[in-house]
Amino acid sequence: MNPFTPPDDAARGDAAGHADEADRLGLSALMDGDAGAAEPVCLAWRDDAALRARWHAYHLIGDVLRSEELATPAAHDARLLAAVRARLAREPVIVAPQPAPARRGGWRMPAALAAGVAALAGVLVVLQAPDAVAPGGPGAAVQLADVQAGGPPTVLARSPATPMDRARTLATAGAGMLQFSTPTRAQMLREARVDEYLRAHRDLLAGSPAALPGGAMRSVDFQLPQR
C-alpha cells in the first residue's frame, strides 16, 4: 500500500483502531519537531500502514490549516515521492562530496514550492531586506530607525513615492524602520511566506474592504496567466 494514498473511510476506521495511543502521541511529538521521539515512531511508521495514513492525515490537516497553497491532492505527494525515489536510485554514489557553495543574499524558499512559483509570479512586489537586521533586546527598533536615518529609504518598485514619503513625514521620530534593498533586487515573486499570512488575515475579516462578502477568497488562491 502506498503510504501517501489518502485513507478511505474503512482505512480511516482501521487507523483509529490499530495505531495505539503511544504511537499517536509519538507521531504528534515528531510533527512538533521533538527528535527524541523519532526512532520508535519511525519504526512503527515503517511497519504500520494505518500509522502512515495517520501521519499523512496529520500533515494534511496542518497544511490545510496553515495554507491552502499546501493543500495539494495526496496523489501529488505520492508522485513526488516516487519521482524522488527514482531519481535517487539513478544518482551516482558520491565518494567525496563537495561542499555546496554558500548562497548569500538569495531567496530562501521551500524547495517544494519553488517549482510552482514561476507560474504564479507577476503580482506581488517583494523586496527583501538585507539580513543585517539588528538583533537584540528592546532597543532593536530604535537601532533600526537609526540605521534608516542615515539615508533616504528605497521606495518599493511600482509603488507611488508620494504617499509613503508624506506618511513618513507624519511618523516623526525615526521615519523608516529598515533599509530595504535597492530596486535592482526587486523581484516579482509570489512569496509563499506572505501568502500564508494573507490567508490568516483574510480568514478573520470575513469580508474586506468594507462590507463586501467573499473577502476571504480574494487574492489568495488563483492561477495567473504567463506574462
Place this chain on the structure above:
Amino acid sequence: MASPLLSLRRWVLATASAALLPWGGALAQALPHAEAEAWLARLNEAASARNYRGVMVFTTEGVVSSSRVAHVGAGGEVLERVEALDGRMHRVYRRGDTVYTVWPDRRVVVVEQRGAAPGLVSTRRRVEPRALDHYALQTQGRAHVAGRPAQRVLMQPRDEWRFAQRLWADEASGLLLRADVLGSDGRVLESSAFSEVELDIAADAESLLDGMQPPGFEVVTARREGVELARQGWRLVAPPPGFELMACMRRPAPGRPGDALQAMFSDGLSFVSVFIEPYRESQHAGALSAELGAMHTVMQRVGEHWITAMGDVPRPTLEQFVRALQRQP
C-alpha cells in the same frame, strides 16, 4: 482563455483611469456626520439582514478571481455560502458564528467557532461608525453596478495613515455592490464588485447549506484561542492613530510549526493584522516588505521575535505598528 482576461485587464485599466479624473466640484459633497452615519447604518443592515446571491469579482494589478456568494439574513440566523470559482476549489459556509471551510480535493472540513474570539464574530461585516472620525464620507452621484442603480460615495481619509475607499451601494436596498481601494494618487489599487447579484432571494437554508458537511470528510477543528495582548506581555506605544485592537488570539503560526499571536486592529474601515512569533533562525528568512494591490506586508525580526504586519494600509502605517509594538515586563 486569453481574450476574457484581456478584456478584464482593460476593464481594470479603465477603472483605474476613471479614478484619476478629479472628483471635486458639483459631484462630490461631504455629508454631515449624522447623515453619513445613517448611510453606513443602512449599508451594514443590508449586508447582514438581506437575502442575496451573486458572483463577486476581485481584481488587482492583473489578477482576477471570483467567488459565488449566497447570503440569507432575513429572519434571524445568518447563513452564508461563498464558493471559490478560480484556483483551488473550496467553499466557506457560515452559520451564525460557526464557519465551515470545505476542501473537496483533500476531503477535509475545517470547523471554526468565531464566537470563541471576542470581536471576531463572523457576521461582523460592517463599516463601523467610528470610521467617520478618520474618513470623510462624500457622495459622488449615481452609477450602475451589476445592472443595478447604485449610490457612489468616497471614504476620503483624513490623514495619510490609511487608503481611501470608494463604495457603491445599491439604491434600493443599501447593499454594498462594489468597493475600490484607492492610493493617494487616486489610482485603484484593488476592486471587489458583484458582477451579477440577485436580491431578496428565497431563504432556503437547506439548499444554501447543502454540502457543508459531506459524508466521509475528515472534520478538523480550527485551533484559535482568544487571549489578551497585554497578558501575553505586549503593549503598543503610539500605534498609528485611530486603530483599535479588535481581537487577539493564539493560533497556529501561518506556514510553519508552532504558535503565533495574531492581533487585529481596525479604524472602522481598514484592518491590520500583527503576527508575533518567537524568532527562529531556521524558519524566518530575512526581513521583507511586500505589496499586492492595497495589501501591504512588512516582516522583520524585532529582538527575539518575528513580527509580521499586514493590511490594506500604506506601508508606513505597518512600520509604525511594528515600531509601536513593545515587550512589557
